[in-house]
Amino acid sequence: MSFAIIFIQDLLFHVFHFLKSKEVSVLSWCSCVLLASSAFLYFMSRPRKIYLVDFACYKPGPACICSKEKFMKMSTCASQVRDESLDFQMRILNGFGLGKHTYWPESLLKIPPSISIADAREETESVIIGAIDELLLKTKVSVDDIGILVTNCSIFNPTPSLSAIVVSHYKLKHNILSYNLSGMGCSAGLIAVDLAKQLLQVHPNSYALIVSTENMNSGWYQGNNRSMLINNCIFRMGGAAILLSNNSSDSSHSKYLLCHTLRTHKASQHDCYNSIMQREDETNTTGISLSLDLIRSASRETIRSNISILGKFVLPFKEQIKFLASLVGIKYLKISMKRPYNPDFKLAFEHFCVHTGAKEIQDVLKEVLQLNDYHLEPSKMTLHRFGNTSSSSVWYVLAYCEAKGRIRKGDRMWQLSFGAGFKCNSAVWRALRTIDPAKETNPWTDEIHHFPVDVSALYK
Template sequence: MAVTLQGLATAVPPTVLIQNEVRDVFAAQPGLSRLAQRIIQTSFDVSAIETRYTTLSELSNTPRTAEDGPPVFFDLATGELLLPGTKARNEIYAEQATALYVEAGRAAIDACPAIDPADVTHVVTVSCTGFYAPGPDFMIARDLGLDPGVQRYHLGFMGCYAAMPALRLAKQLCEADPAAVVLVVSVELCTLHLRSSNDPDTIVASSLFADGAGAGIVTARPPAPGERAFVLDGFESRTTPVGEGDMAWKIGDHGFEMVLSNSVPALIDEYITGALEPLFAAEAPLAAALEAGTAGEAVAHWAIHPGGRSILDKVESRLALGESQLVPSRAVLRDFGNMSSATVLFVLREILRSDAAASGDRVAAMAFGPGLTVESALMTVSG
């Protein structure tokens, strides 16, 4: 029984951040040390990001009106980044994330000609950038008019890799019930937690993270004729023996606090081959190619979570991938930044829409997060 990922859809909020303009705002904040100013300049300039999206309309260059009230995150008149508390940030998350969950979920259903909202049996939502209850799984079911008995699950606070276990859970649900239709939706509003700081980890996070949503339908129902999809062949999860303190996500008094050390690319470089071994082990040709250092020849397409430019560089070098094989990941990083768990869904959609992806092509997907955790999947292009 083939379980497929269909109807891949993405959504972003309307406010665009131009990377060099954001850099200049962060560099001009009061209280920065000279070292912090140098780190800001370097982090933003080498990020390989040109644009990102944010749910915070205050970060645009549009002057506020009296009806808007006082600024909460950014005072355009003074150019100063403000420091709202976690409660204020999370209240915006509850409002703005709900809209993106519903938008992306509706788009995924609409993209599947043979599936209606009434067909959805399960909803799996993903996020690490906010909390509320009733949660996004409830809001999707309510606003999309899903069956009152739809089963709902939320994977929270797992980090950038979380869309992968969500897809794996969806596949398992479909294997247990061949009639299942699982709507998976990931929404991350990372920019709610950006702030001025002298801390290098916080500066790097401010140069990378963005807002976005990704969604798809996982089901054993065959795609409609002519519809492109991914057959979900298998998943694996591995944690590295070191690096637990190098990537973390904690709740602070002024938003969530990211730990993202400069050791992460080196850790991925050291352990990525070992993390792929269990995924490729079930298929002898793939296992042999990985051992021989020719994985890039055995698998046509690579959906690598673009956690940052240096991470993509390390993956490309260690696995001896061709430059073209990371074009989708680098394009998503350039145009959207790092949207945490939603990002790999953007990369998969980029691959599926590409003329380079033919029916029967194999795809390896990987995402990284706290632990250090490496989640991977093998897929096959269908249609």
């Protein structure tokens, strides 16, 4: 941007002296000034390119490994939990595709579990500091250069905030633009990306640090309501740190270019709004209620709304025409069709980094987007290995693609997340270089050769 300004200033200087020496008419002078001014405004008003310099996903230590046996032993120690509730949790563990080495905070692995604000704070600090430390090590960026900070955690929102924890720990500059998102569920990670993008458009030469996580200690449910027990069974400990930049000098060593972000919100519809809800159960025990039937319906409807808008930015022209023709046929010509034409998004993207969620959501995505097992493999393997890490899950999925050596220069990838509200958010990236897994360090690095594994037997 500074180069463009210098160029325009130099152009105006030479035009002025040329016109002065030639003694041309006032009209010619005004025309040249207008032309130069238009060029200046064009350069100034162009959207800044946003680069993803790098990202890091937190991998807890061996002490946090939570096998199914450990989980059930911990659940048994909850005095209020009935035998039928334990049986239900075992069926969920066996039927949702989670493996034997997902992670829980050490406070919940104690017998009995230790649940407190202090334990929740310790868990969150270990995740966000661990992820940021690794990111800073990978990027070599100084904390003094970070001008924007966005943190998100749906359930745990202490005072001071999570963003204040980051500022305090790393001694970030006093005028940093810091934001803390809460209550937005699994979709908040891409909402944070969208917010950072908007801020980077108006703050030149800046780095934006995004930290996405969830807190298991604060979300642990100790009752018998089945819709709330699901939350205990599928969510696991994790987090990610992402560094964005609008510096053109970072283009040569950044991983991805941000092409599009898109947010779809369906909270105006009653069923969507109530599909995921924090509330008290019949005994006034607080938990997160997950209605799988409503989530399945809400995700199908919300993703259709999201892709109908996203398609015009990413789909080939031929696919857009087919989709538009089907909409016109149904709405105006009253042609009998069950639903509009489903565009083939496989023509627009090489990689699909979809939220791990649960099998129900993965089935909806497979149907609506017409994906195959290869496209959903990163999401299924992430759910199996790390569980549902909420807003950070799409980054574990992208890390899987990198560790498998799938990312080539020019590849396009679609991150797609869902969350309470009900919300569906998209982020579209283009790879700026081929990612060599031998030179990368991420949570899959030491064990990627074990994947993929057959998880079909786990879905009962």
